[in-house]
Amino acid sequence: MNDPLIVSVSPHIRSDVTTARIMWSVSASLFPATLMGAYFFGPRAVITVALSILSAVLCEHLYQKALKRRSTVGDGSAFLTGLLLGLTLPPVVPFYVPVIGSFVAIIVTKQLFGGLGFNIFNPALIGRAFLLVSFPKLMTSWREPASAFLLFDARTTATPLGILKEQGYEKLVEVFGDRLTLYSELLIGHRGGSIGETSGIALLIGAAFLLCRRYITWHIPLSFLGTAAFMAWVFGGKGALFSGDPLLHLLSGGMLIGAWFMATDYVTSPSLKSGQIVFGCGCGFLTMLIRLKGGYPEGVMFAILIMNAFAPLIDRKFHPRTFGAKKQKSGGVP
Amino acid sequence: MNSSLGLIKDGIFKDNAIFKLALSLCPSIAVTNNVRNGVLMGTAVLFVQVMVNVTISLMRGIIHPRIRLPIFMLVISGWVTVTDLVMAAYAQDAYKQMGLYIQLIVAFASILARAEMFASKQPVMPSLFDGIGMGLGFLFSLTVISLFREFLGKGSVWGVPVLHAKPLLIMILPAGGFFAVGILMGFFNCLGARMRKKARSR
Numbered sequence: 001m002n003d004p005l006i007v008s009v010s011p012h013i014r015s016d017v018t019t020a021r022i023m024w025s026v027s028a029s030l031f032p033a034t035l036m037g038a039y040f041f042g043p044r045a046v047i048t049v050a051l052s053i054l055s056a057v058l059c060e061h062l063y064q065k066a067l068k069r070r071s072t073v074g075d076g077s078a079f080l081t082g083l084l085l086g087l088t089l090p091p092v093v094p095f096y097v098p099v100i101g102s103f104v105a106i107i108v109t110k111q112l113f114g115g116l117g118f119n120i121f122n123p124a125l126i127g128r129a130f131l132l133v134s135f136p137k138l139m140t141s142w143r144e145p146a147s148a149f150l151l152f153d154a155r156t157t158a159t160p161l162g163i164l165k166e167q168g169y170e171k172l173v174e175v176f177g178d179r180l181t182l183y184s185e186l187l188i189g190h191r192g193g194s195i196g197e198t199s200g201i202a203l204l205i206g207a208a209f210l211l212c213r214r215y216i217t218w219h220i221p222l223s224f225l226g227t228a229a230f231m232a233w234v235f236g237g238k239g240a241l242f243s244g245d246p247l248l249h250l251l252s253g254g255m256l257i258g259a260w261f262m263a264t265d266y267v268t269s270p271s272l273k274s275g276q277i278v279f280g281c282g283c284g285f286l287t288m289l290i291r292l293k294g295g296y297p298e299g300v301m302f303a304i305l306i307m308n309a310f311a312p313l314i315d316r317k318f319h320p321r322t323f324g325a326k327k328q329k330s331g332g333v334p
Numbered sequence: 335m336n337s338s339l340g341l342i343k344d345g346i347f348k349d350n351a352i353f354k355l356a357l358s359l360c361p362s363i364a365v366t367n368n369v370r371n372g373v374l375m376g377t378a379v380l381f382v383q384v385m386v387n388v389t390i391s392l393m394r395g396i397i398h399p400r401i402r403l404p405i406f407m408l409v410i411s412g413w414v415t416v417t418d419l420v421m422a423a424y425a426q427d428a429y430k431q432m433g434l435y436i437q438l439i440v441a442f443a444s445i446l447a448r449a450e451m452f453a454s455k456q457p458v459m460p461s462l463f464d465g466i467g468m469g470l471g472f473l474f475s476l477t478v479i480s481l482f483r484e485f486l487g488k489g490s491v492w493g494v495p496v497l498h499a500k501p502l503l504i505m506i507l508p509a510g511g512f513f514a515v516g517i518l519m520g521f522f523n524c525l526g527a528r529m530r531k532k533a534r535s536r
Binding site for chain 1: 500505509
């Protein structure tokens with residue numbers, strides 16, 4: 001076949017960025033956070049994360065086998081879902097908890113809706129939400145981080161946000177010593193919390209990697225964090241407006257992992273830049289609303305899930321006008 | 335007799351109010367977090383459905399078509415009131431928990447739909463069997479849903495603990511109701527499709 005005139009269907013230029021490549025890169029970018037979690041919370045945390053990944057991959061594989069479909073375990077999406085779920089669990093939970101969470105995340109949230117690309121909600125977050133509502137006690141018993149790697153019997157403790165909710169800001173600063181120590185401990189990750197959410201610096205390293213590779217853009221995370229910081233600054237303080245502590249809110253809880261790794265999920269966020277900013281602002285607003293006024297100390301998970309539901313609507317609203325077409329007056333859906 | 339059996343069967347399987355027509359989903363989520371409530375609710379609906387069908391069928395000659403819907407509603411609310419008062423008198427405990435939902439039977443789409451589509455056009459006997467079928471279908475659905483939810487959510491059946499593990503609390507909360515109805519609806523539709531396929535290939 002030496003015919004120089006080859007007729008083929010578009011696309012003609014293919015990028016080497018595949019789904020699998022993106023998924024594995026995101027998983028790799030979470031490695032520092034996983035490492036810090038393992039360091040602070042010990043082998044039990046590693047087992048929890050490993051179990052979560054293993055059962056997620058297994059669920060995906062078995063489901064696709066049962067339906068006689070091609071197994072897509074290799075694309076890494078199930079691995080990533082399992083990893084994200086594991087990182088948002090408390091370090092010490094019974095072994096069945098990550099398994100049930102992965103089952104709900106993969107089978108109920110992803111596969112029943114049609115598999116990768118068709119899920120409405122972020123699978124890992126739905127898995128976590130399911131677990132939080134099902135086992136409220138298990139999911140909120142936090143362990144004190146122990147730098148000594150082989151310490152099995154760590155004491156239970158409250159998360160910074162838990163202390164903030166129950167006992168107020170002054171008590172929180174008192175627990176950590178002074179404000180500067182509070183910030184640095186939050187940044188490094190030496191605090192109670194989920195396995196992968198505590199270490200701000202590790203998460204930021206991962207996020208920087210993703211930004212450099214252009215797998216994520218700044219639109220969602222920055223609008224998310226910006227709105228949350230603004231809300232925290234304006235309404236976070238006791239009494240007077242504009243007296244809150246935005247830095248504390250940005251560094252605590254699941255804010256960083258949520259903004260950089262959960263909200264930026266391609267499938268469940270708007271695909272247009274303008275829509276992404278609206279999406280991020282909504283996430284930030286809802287997070288702070290739940291943190292400051294709601295019943296839960298932490299609101300990142302529910303905020304992202306609620307905005308996931310709005311993502312298709314946002315996309316419709318910001319749908320670009322077809323070139324040359326007239327602007328429609330009402331319900332402008334092309 | 336064959337056709338009346340067929341009517342009952344249709345009500346349970348082909349025209350199942352919840353799993354097939356997706357009607358009356360509100361009570362199927364609201365009262366099904368334990369089996370006893372589910373069965374009681376199903377029984378109440380069965381009673382109302384049968385009585386409404388029979389009454390409407392008897393009156394079908396004298397109802398003016400223009401005002402038939404208000405008349406249907408009056409008949410339905412009459413029978414619901416009867417059920418409500420009987421339950422208030424003889425099933426105090428259950429009534430305290432689900433009295434509101436018993437009164438809400440008035441607004442059940444499945445009952446009005448059967449009155450409009452079937453009983454107002456058919457003689458008494460077929461209407462009676464249609465009512466029994468639809469009511470049994472409803473009772474069956476509520477029982478299955480509540481069994482599923484109570485077992486997973488509380489680890490018990492009819493208040494008797496059977497599952498000795500940590501139950502999934504979410505299943506007895508409203509969100510779990512949606513999960514249960516969705517999963518069971520899918521399951522029964524899948525089962526129905528398989529059975530039809532088998533029947534065709536035979």
